[in-house]
Amino acid sequence: MHANEMAEEFPVVSVEADAWDAVTQLAERRLPGLVVTDSGGKPLSILPASQVVRILVPTYVQDDPSLAGVLSESMADRVADKLRGKKVGALIPEDVPELAVVNDDDTLVEVAAVMARLRCPLAAVTRGDELVGVITASRLLQLALAPPA
């Protein structure tokens, strides 16, 4: 079995897309993250929901959650303030884990090896520079345990 047969559709967003729209999609569809591509559609990175949560909470409150009460505005207002007019690219942290990218003819073990090395919960499957789909770690485990006949 090759990567193109394992890949599934996954929500993808461009670095140039509106940050508010992307976060709304994460929230409404209850997604753990989005795959971020460059403006040409080449996969670049992941925007995890946990990263967006970090953006919303000031550092001094992260360090001492008992200070949360000093934030007088609502979380909805904070989301709007922090995201308005920004692009998705501005939300991606510098220390984000490298996105695992595999070729559409890679085998299951090759995909597992790349995901394992990068400690990445998903791999983007590409043909040339084009994104074909995504393989999550749990999808890979499912196929490893019960390969289709």
Next chain:
Amino acid sequence: MHANEMAEEFPVVSVEADAWDAVTQLAERRLPGLVVTDSGGKPLSILPASQVVRILVPTYVQDDPSLAGVLSESMADRVADKLRGKKVGALIPEDVPELAVVNDDDTLVEVAAVMARLRCPLAAVTRGDELVGVITASRLLQLALAPPA
């Protein structure tokens, strides 16, 4: 709104549980991870699907995925070999991120602060030592953007 109103059910497994059973559950239900508790039910850690993938691939193949072909056994056999007779506790890496644990009367901002500080994609909600439920980062964003009336 307090944490107990935000919390949802989430798959939980004890450190003493059988590793094979836990990984089968991850795979069959396509879960990104499980919350791991001590034998008394107190939340301890997370077992991410990506961590299980790491266990299945030898280090020398992680370092050079082109060596994947030298693995003569199937992935299903590798899964069985690596997990047979082990407990869930043996799968949790030493460098796993700390699990965010919040109290059932914490506010949304307090939960966000703890998740943000620990860079954790979910928070375990406890009353005393008892696990009440789990709040994922995307659930938190959903509630932050559209608080229930």
